Structure formats: C-alpha cells, structure tokens
Amino acid sequence: MSDNRTGTAGGRAATLSDVAKIAGVSLATASKAINGRGEVAAATRQRVLEAAKKISFTPNELARSLINGRTGTVGLLTSDLEGRFVIPILMGAEDAFGAGQVNVFLCDARGDAIREQHHLNALLTRRVDGIIVVGRSTDPRPSLGHNIPVPVVYAYAPSEDPTDVSITPDNRAGGRLAVEHLIACGRSKIAMISGEAVYAAAQDRAAGVMDALGDAGLELMGRPMFSEWSEHWGRDASAMLFRQFPDIDGVVAGSDQIARGVLDTMRDLGREVPHDVAVVSFDNWEILATNSRPELTSIDANLQQLGRMAATRIFDAIDGTAATRGVENLPGRLVIRGSTIARR
Amino acid sequence: MSDNRTGTAGGRAATLSDVAKIAGVSLATASKAINGRGEVAAATRQRVLEAAKKISFTPNELARSLINGRTGTVGLLTSDLEGRFVIPILMGAEDAFGAGQVNVFLCDARGDAIREQHHLNALLTRRVDGIIVVGRSTDPRPSLGHNIPVPVVYAYAPSEDPTDVSITPDNRAGGRLAVEHLIACGRSKIAMISGEAVYAAAQDRAAGVMDALGDAGLELMGRPMFSEWSEHWGRDASAMLFRQFPDIDGVVAGSDQIARGVLDTMRDLGREVPHDVAVVSFDNWEILATNSRPELTSIDANLQQLGRMAATRIFDAIDGTAATRGVENLPGRLVIRGSTIARR
DNA sequence: TAGCCTGCCGAAAGGGGTTTCGAAGCTTTC
DNA sequence: GAAAGCTTCGAAACCCCTTTCGGCAGGCTA
Structure with a gap:
C-alpha cells in the first residue's frame, strides 16, 4: 500500500504540469519548450528544461501516442518456440527501426491458432503500428486476413495469400x-x-x-x-x-x-x-x-537482414509508400569453413 | 496517403463515442455497459453491445492505461544474444501473466550498457508496469539502481545489489x-x-x-x-x-x-x-x-519456471505485497537419458 | 503619438476512455 | 395524492500531453 515503489520524487511520476508550475509557465509553453516546437524565448526554454531535469520529468509516451495516433510499437507474432529464427529477426527489426525509437512486443503463439488470435487482438488494442508474423518454417501459413487496421508483414514463413507482404529465405x-x-x-x-x-x-x-x-x-x-x-x-x-x-x-x-x-x-x-x-x-x-x-x-x-527488411516494409506501409506485395525471396550467403576447404 | 490501410470500416478505428451515438446513449453509459460496471439496464446494455459489435469496436488500451495508471505491459531487458535463456523465460512470464493480459516488450541490449540505458528509458516512457532483466550468465550484474519507478526483477543473472530482487538457477x-x-x-x-x-x-x-x-x-x-x-x-x-x-x-x-x-x-x-x-x-x-x-x-x-517466478515477483511488487528481496536460487531438475542409463 | 508588426505566451479544445455524482423518471408507501 | 426510495442515465471532471489560435506586450514606422 505504501507508495514506496517510486524511487526519486515520492508519489507518482512527474507530469508536464508539474514542470510548468515549477518553471512558472503554462502547460502549452512547457510542452513547446521541451519538444523544441513553437515560439519560445531562449530564456523561458532554459527555465523549463531546468525544471524538467530537476524533477526528472519523462514525457508519458502513452498520452503522446493517443494524440498523434502512432505508438511507436510493433508486434512480433511468432510460433518459433526455440527462438532460433525470431531472435535474429527481432534484432534486425530493432536495427531498422532505430534503437529506442520503436519497441517490439514479442508474442509467442506456440503454434496455437487460438492463442495467436488472442495475441493479435491484444496487439491491436494496444494500437501497435504494425505486425511482423514470424513462422517456424518456410512453408506458407494462413493469412491473418485483410481486416487488420495496421500493416502486416510475414517473415520467414510467407503468407498463403499472395496479396500479403511476405519475405522468406530463398x-x-x-x-x-x-x-x-x-x-x-x-x-x-x-x-x-x-x-x-x-x-x-x-x-x-x-x-x-x-x-x-x-x-x-x-x-x-x-x-x-x-x-x-x-x-x-x-x-x-x-x-x-x-x-x-x-x-x-x-x-x-x-x-x-x-x-x-x-x-x-x-x-x-x-x-x-x-x-x-x-x-x-x-x-x-x-x-x-x-x-x-x-x-x-x-x-x-541472413535472418537479421530479413528482420531489417520486414521492418522496412512496415515503415513503407505506414508511410503510405506502395508496398511491394507478394513473396520476396531473400538469398542466403555461403559461410565457408573446414568441411569443404581444409584450413590452416 | 490514401487511407486504405484500414480493412473494415473505412477511415479510422471505431471509438466509444461512435458506439454511444449508434446505441443512442451517452459516453458514460456506453463505457459502463461494455465494462459491466455501474448500473445499466439489461436492455440498454444489450443495445450498446450490439452497436459495439456492429462497428467492431475495440477499446483503446492506450486511453485506458492513461487513466488507471497501468499499462499491462512489462519490459524484458536482455543481453542474451542467442535467445537461449530469454525465450523460455519469456514464455514462463507470459504464462504467469496470463496470455493476452500482459504483453512483453523484448529489448536486446546486446551487452552494451549504453544501449541498455537507452532501452530502459524507452520502457519507462512507455510506462511499463515492471521490468525483468535477463542476463546471459549467472554472474552477478550491475544493478539498474533504485531510482526506477517500477519494480525490477533480475532473472538468470542476479543483481550485484542484494536489496534487488533476483532469481537465478541453483x-x-x-x-x-x-x-x-x-x-x-x-x-x-x-x-x-x-x-x-x-x-x-x-x-x-x-x-x-x-x-x-x-x-x-x-x-x-x-x-x-x-x-x-x-x-x-x-x-x-x-x-x-x-x-x-x-x-x-x-x-x-x-x-x-x-x-x-x-x-x-x-x-x-x-x-x-x-x-x-x-x-x-x-x-x-x-x-x-x-x-x-x-x-x-x-x-x-527450469528456465520457464524462472520466468514464471520473475513475473510473479513483479506482480507482488505491483500489488504492494512485500517482495522477497535478495537472490533466490531455483533448483534444476535432472533429465535422465541414455548417457547415464542404457535405454531399451 | 497613433498605428502596425512581431515575438511570446497561454487558454482551450481535443485524443479516447473512466468514474463520480447529481438528476431524472418510475414505483412504492402511507 | 404527496413523499420517499429505487433504478437508470448523463454531464462533467480527469488521465497527460499536443496543438491551434487569439491576445498581449513591446518595438518600430509614419
């Protein structure tokens, strides 16, 4: 019951209006100062930034997302129990998105269609900006369908539906x-x-x-x-x-x-x-x-590159750039070791 | 530019006020009807639910989180490049949280402290309810510190700080x-x-x-x-x-x-x-x-159980239940195969 | 000195939902 | 028939932040 979870400023997290109050400015000005938008005098901005630092203010990304309609999150829906494919793909996606810009929800459906649907719904209510579906084999898998309000890219396992966007190893x-x-x-x-x-x-x-x-x-x-x-x-x-x-x-x-x-x-x-x-x-x-x-x-x-490409496709779709629909085959690369060429 | 991403009801996602309008009730009543809270006549509730289904309304989890202060998300901060430890732990955590109830942000710091800090900040601005830190060895790792406004549990690699909550294999x-x-x-x-x-x-x-x-x-x-x-x-x-x-x-x-x-x-x-x-x-x-x-x-x-326990600890901390601080050692289990006992 | 810019700032309207609390409307009860 | 008691509903405040737009000074020109 005692609210001792918060380490620094006792009580709840600092909010923008706290900052505004300390800096002696309005909410609007504080927002503009922190985001570097709008016309704010240098001195005022300075004052706001100091106040923000003082109470270690962190903007609430939720509220932001609510406004601009983008959450900066992506769902990775997988059935790869081992994590063998999904981890490199995740890393590639993180790279492409830019570390810290986008965060990835990783959901393991465990090969169960019902659980997959469950996770899908959860992702949608969380308003992810896009979904990457990672299968555990390169066999085509059922499409999630087209009545999904965000772009979907199928990685590793392509979708059975040729009008979906899929990327699979060649x-x-x-x-x-x-x-x-x-x-x-x-x-x-x-x-x-x-x-x-x-x-x-x-x-x-x-x-x-x-x-x-x-x-x-x-x-x-x-x-x-x-x-x-x-x-x-x-x-x-x-x-x-x-x-x-x-x-x-x-x-x-x-x-x-x-x-x-x-x-x-x-x-x-x-x-x-x-x-x-x-x-x-x-x-x-x-x-x-x-x-x-x-x-x-x-x-x-080249799974990591596959992940990067999937992320890029998501981006393109979000930005409205015409997505290249269909299955794209990503060539692999030969890694030569001792089983074909004697070493040393 | 053309808003053809949305599959079903053209335009943006359905909102609660849409539902209310269709059902001919106020926003407040619609909310109560859908969440089964407050006093709503059975007939009215029915009408609202039908309206909701008709336009396939999904409550915006972001808005909800903003209100009740909980996002139903947890961050998994790892340096386990292979995904060998983190995947079972993730699955255990999902189990404990209840599939679909809680979603997990998986962040790979790649053994880089700066990247880790980056991800940590991102998670905090996303207002995760808790953080599980998964190391790649059982060696103690530096603590994230105590000025983090949400509970933190260290899994696999314990924290160097004995006042943190850690779970590690015995x-x-x-x-x-x-x-x-x-x-x-x-x-x-x-x-x-x-x-x-x-x-x-x-x-x-x-x-x-x-x-x-x-x-x-x-x-x-x-x-x-x-x-x-x-x-x-x-x-x-x-x-x-x-x-x-x-x-x-x-x-x-x-x-x-x-x-x-x-x-x-x-x-x-x-x-x-x-x-x-x-x-x-x-x-x-x-x-x-x-x-x-x-x-x-x-x-x-028993990594999956480790994940479950970590999730449970997070829950306890959120609920204010006194957390068992310090390092907890989870015993392993012997899996007997042919290298010790001849089979068949 | 009056009029007009210009540069900063703040009030207010959201975004999508929850919750409190008061106000109806209806049924009892005396 | 009026007072009292329920049930059911809705107005409004709030969560935290962004953004528009109007207003207010102050400096400049005529």
Missing part, C-alpha cells in the same frame, strides 16, 4: 549456392540428404541443388533423401548412401544437424572431411556449425 | 544432483570438465560436485578442469583426463556442448557410454542433448 538459390561451391571445390559426385519432405525448405533446397547440377552437366548420386531434420538421420542416411555409392565426394546436407550426423558417419567410415568428402549444409547455426570437427561450411539465411 | 544444487545421480548409477570414480573458470556457473557447479562427493566419502578424479564452454574443450579435456585416470567411470560435464565433446572422445577411445563411462551435463539444451548418441542426461535449469 532456399532454391541456397541449394544452387551449395552445389556451386562444391563444384568449385572440385567435386562432381554429389549427394543430398535433407529433412522432412513435407517441408518447403527441403523441397526448395533440393530443387536448387538439381538446378545447379543440371547447369553443370552433372547428376545427383541417387535421389535426394528426405526423412527428418536430425543428426540420427544424417548418420543413417549417409551410411546407406555411401554403401550404395562409395565414390561420393560431396554432400549437401539439409541442415547443420544433418551435416553433423554425416560427419559422424564419415569418421566411422574412415573418410576424411573435407579431403575425401566435402560437406555443405544449411542454417549456419553457430552452436552446431562451429563446434564440429571440422567446422561446417553452411548457408546462412 | 547451480550448486545442480552439481550435487549430477553427482548423486552418478553415484546412484553405481559410479565412484568421477571427474569434472567444465567451462571458463571465471563464470560463476562453472564455480558453483564444481562446488556442488565437490559437496556431493564429500558427503559420499568420495574424491574427485584429478581437479575440476576449466577452460571453455565448447565441444573442442570437452574432447581435449577428456582425452587428457583419461590418459591420467584410465579408470574414470563417471564424468560431470559443465555443459551439453562439453559433454558432446566428451562423448566424441569416448568413442575415439573405445569406451562405451554409459556402460564404461556415464556422462551427465548441464543446460539440457534439447538440440544438443537429444541428438547425440547416446542422448545426454542433463540438468535442466
């Missing part, structure tokens, strides 16, 4: 990148081990791999192998693969986890990486990629 | 837990490989290990080994250790990463896990713990 280009790198490393007998076939990411990456092989006049060793995004599968699949095609000299793994399984099996089989077999994978998840031996060459999805 | 108890489990598995020649010695987590876990060994009348094989939180170190350290003490039958690893390195070396040395050597580690980072062979027995820090 996995097909990534697949090309992987194969082109292997070829540049002198490999020609290339296999692919990927994750669950129902994932768009698995299909797109495989398609990119096939594209690049075709362009180079090469053929994949066997077929792309799909099962699950795990080390176990990486181990098992590579064992099977090498039994059938012992002369494979390059492997594209659908994820860093799968690649680690491949490395394991290579060791068991006595094949040296990268000398005998080069391995390139996807995601560039540092914890996995830089702790293996050798470290993994991996294709980074 | 790593010492975790160390005990690890050793007690190994002993229960019939092991007696136990070694410890941990991360950087400057980390409180490394020291605390080692202390717990020594405690438990002492209680059981056992001695550690060699000394606790400190270097870095990596698989590399786990590999190297265990190789050294087993050269010196070939009869080690249990290893406590300071992290799942280190444990994975240990498993690697065990395989190289032809030691079977868990038959010859049992391994228990810390963090229970699923991606690492469940993808190794065998899977890792690991001590989970």
Whole structure:
C-alpha cells in the first residue's frame, strides 16, 4: 500500500504540469519548450528544461501516442518456440527501426491458432503500428486476413495469400549456392540428404541443388533423401548412401544437424572431411556449425537482414509508400569453413 | 496517403463515442455497459453491445492505461544474444501473466550498457508496469539502481545489489544432483570438465560436485578442469583426463556442448557410454542433448519456471505485497537419458 | 503619438476512455 | 395524492500531453 515503489520524487511520476508550475509557465509553453516546437524565448526554454531535469520529468509516451495516433510499437507474432529464427529477426527489426525509437512486443503463439488470435487482438488494442508474423518454417501459413487496421508483414514463413507482404529465405538459390561451391571445390559426385519432405525448405533446397547440377552437366548420386531434420538421420542416411555409392565426394546436407550426423558417419567410415568428402549444409547455426570437427561450411539465411527488411516494409506501409506485395525471396550467403576447404 | 490501410470500416478505428451515438446513449453509459460496471439496464446494455459489435469496436488500451495508471505491459531487458535463456523465460512470464493480459516488450541490449540505458528509458516512457532483466550468465550484474519507478526483477543473472530482487538457477544444487545421480548409477570414480573458470556457473557447479562427493566419502578424479564452454574443450579435456585416470567411470560435464565433446572422445577411445563411462551435463539444451548418441542426461535449469517466478515477483511488487528481496536460487531438475542409463 | 508588426505566451479544445455524482423518471408507501 | 426510495442515465471532471489560435506586450514606422 505504501507508495514506496517510486524511487526519486515520492508519489507518482512527474507530469508536464508539474514542470510548468515549477518553471512558472503554462502547460502549452512547457510542452513547446521541451519538444523544441513553437515560439519560445531562449530564456523561458532554459527555465523549463531546468525544471524538467530537476524533477526528472519523462514525457508519458502513452498520452503522446493517443494524440498523434502512432505508438511507436510493433508486434512480433511468432510460433518459433526455440527462438532460433525470431531472435535474429527481432534484432534486425530493432536495427531498422532505430534503437529506442520503436519497441517490439514479442508474442509467442506456440503454434496455437487460438492463442495467436488472442495475441493479435491484444496487439491491436494496444494500437501497435504494425505486425511482423514470424513462422517456424518456410512453408506458407494462413493469412491473418485483410481486416487488420495496421500493416502486416510475414517473415520467414510467407503468407498463403499472395496479396500479403511476405519475405522468406530463398532456399532454391541456397541449394544452387551449395552445389556451386562444391563444384568449385572440385567435386562432381554429389549427394543430398535433407529433412522432412513435407517441408518447403527441403523441397526448395533440393530443387536448387538439381538446378545447379543440371547447369553443370552433372547428376545427383541417387535421389535426394528426405526423412527428418536430425543428426540420427544424417548418420543413417549417409551410411546407406555411401554403401550404395562409395565414390561420393560431396554432400549437401539439409541442415547443420544433418551435416553433423554425416560427419559422424564419415569418421566411422574412415573418410576424411573435407579431403575425401566435402560437406555443405544449411542454417549456419553457430552452436552446431562451429563446434564440429571440422567446422561446417553452411548457408546462412541472413535472418537479421530479413528482420531489417520486414521492418522496412512496415515503415513503407505506414508511410503510405506502395508496398511491394507478394513473396520476396531473400538469398542466403555461403559461410565457408573446414568441411569443404581444409584450413590452416 | 490514401487511407486504405484500414480493412473494415473505412477511415479510422471505431471509438466509444461512435458506439454511444449508434446505441443512442451517452459516453458514460456506453463505457459502463461494455465494462459491466455501474448500473445499466439489461436492455440498454444489450443495445450498446450490439452497436459495439456492429462497428467492431475495440477499446483503446492506450486511453485506458492513461487513466488507471497501468499499462499491462512489462519490459524484458536482455543481453542474451542467442535467445537461449530469454525465450523460455519469456514464455514462463507470459504464462504467469496470463496470455493476452500482459504483453512483453523484448529489448536486446546486446551487452552494451549504453544501449541498455537507452532501452530502459524507452520502457519507462512507455510506462511499463515492471521490468525483468535477463542476463546471459549467472554472474552477478550491475544493478539498474533504485531510482526506477517500477519494480525490477533480475532473472538468470542476479543483481550485484542484494536489496534487488533476483532469481537465478541453483547451480550448486545442480552439481550435487549430477553427482548423486552418478553415484546412484553405481559410479565412484568421477571427474569434472567444465567451462571458463571465471563464470560463476562453472564455480558453483564444481562446488556442488565437490559437496556431493564429500558427503559420499568420495574424491574427485584429478581437479575440476576449466577452460571453455565448447565441444573442442570437452574432447581435449577428456582425452587428457583419461590418459591420467584410465579408470574414470563417471564424468560431470559443465555443459551439453562439453559433454558432446566428451562423448566424441569416448568413442575415439573405445569406451562405451554409459556402460564404461556415464556422462551427465548441464543446460539440457534439447538440440544438443537429444541428438547425440547416446542422448545426454542433463540438468535442466527450469528456465520457464524462472520466468514464471520473475513475473510473479513483479506482480507482488505491483500489488504492494512485500517482495522477497535478495537472490533466490531455483533448483534444476535432472533429465535422465541414455548417457547415464542404457535405454531399451 | 497613433498605428502596425512581431515575438511570446497561454487558454482551450481535443485524443479516447473512466468514474463520480447529481438528476431524472418510475414505483412504492402511507 | 404527496413523499420517499429505487433504478437508470448523463454531464462533467480527469488521465497527460499536443496543438491551434487569439491576445498581449513591446518595438518600430509614419
């Protein structure tokens, strides 16, 4: 009950009228002095600023938002339980918005549509200026619909609705990148081990791999192998693969986890990486990629840039700039490590 | 410029006075009807609710907050770049607050004190009801100070100031837990490989290990080994250790990463896990713990519960309930997998 | 000296909602 | 039929700040 929460000036937070009273000016003048707007004499402004500092006045952003119709907040609606995609995206968005200018509400829907709707409503009553929806895979997800009074951008997982604004990694280009790198490393007998076939990411990456092989006049060793995004599968699949095609000299793994399984099996089989077999994978998840031996060459999805772009799209929409509707594919970048090129 | 952002009712969002006008009542009555407060005739209430639904009215939370002094928002100020700690904590906090009741501003300070101060100010002008500070290690961190008008709780990394409210994992108890489990598995020649010695987590876990060994009348094989939180170190350290003490039958690893390195070396040395050597580690980072062979027995820090507790503390402070100041240690829980007990 | 700018300042009207308190209108009760 | 008691509603103040616009000095010109 005792109001001892407030550290400095006992009681509630300082308000503009407090400042005005101390400075001996009107509310209006105080406001103008602090915001540097309107015609205020230098001396008066000085007096107001001193008063404000004295009682450590902080303008109430709520009241401000109420007036100018913008809150300077954005909602990040995610179903990415691990935080693996959402954190880089959040950081990118913060960067683009400018630190401190915009704050982000992070809401985890946990893959539950009802909870998502709940959070969406909460965000809207909070009058966020925009919403970024982050999925946990690159498969298209249902649209939130168009009767939302603020701009919405879908990141990572695109919206099923082509009239929404979506930004997603270009996995097909990534697949090309992987194969082109292997070829540049002198490999020609290339296999692919990927994750669950129902994932768009698995299909797109495989398609990119096939594209690049075709362009180079090469053929994949066997077929792309799909099962699950795990080390176990990486181990098992590579064992099977090498039994059938012992002369494979390059492997594209659908994820860093799968690649680690491949490395394991290579060791068991006595094949040296990268000398005998080069391995390139996807995601560039540092914890996995830089702790293996050798470290993994991996294709980074540029998630932070994805976040920046999403934020930019939100801005454009707020400012009324014509948004580029549809799905935009963001190319990844190859991060070369020891699994394709011997180091030291 | 064209105001086509708003999906439904063209123009701006519906306001309470719109509702009142349609229902043919005053603003005050409309408010009372919608919030179920005050004396409103059933028929009138019905009329208001229908009007509200008709124009899909959503109360402006900003205006509400302005009045009752509470925003229903909380700031999560973190330096956890990976999002490994912060995401479970966020989820726990959301749970405790009740989904949709409270929204969380997530701010990443990126380990930069200036950026942190920046974000802190932003949160305060946004009038958050409380702040949770999440560190990236369990080492005490500088306090934000006491001249903050809202309650602050430090999670994961405690505050250096004992008069702050902090909640941190009980790593010492975790160390005990690890050793007690190994002993229960019939092991007696136990070694410890941990991360950087400057980390409180490394020291605390080692202390717990020594405690438990002492209680059981056992001695550690060699000394606790400190270097870095990596698989590399786990590999190297265990190789050294087993050269010196070939009869080690249990290893406590300071992290799942280190444990994975240990498993690697065990395989190289032809030691079977868990038959010859049992391994228990810390963090229970699923991606690492469940993808190794065998899977890792690991001590989970209960981060989600940590988040829930932090949220509860915030609530208590808001409600004026006497907060339990000081550092509270939250025990972890043992998650048993194949690295200590053979499965199937 | 009168008239006219010009430069500062403040009263007031919001923005969207909540809450108090008084005023109706209606039904009882004597 | 009048007084009293309910219920129901609305006017107005308030939360904190921004912004418009009118007013008041003071300095300048004629």
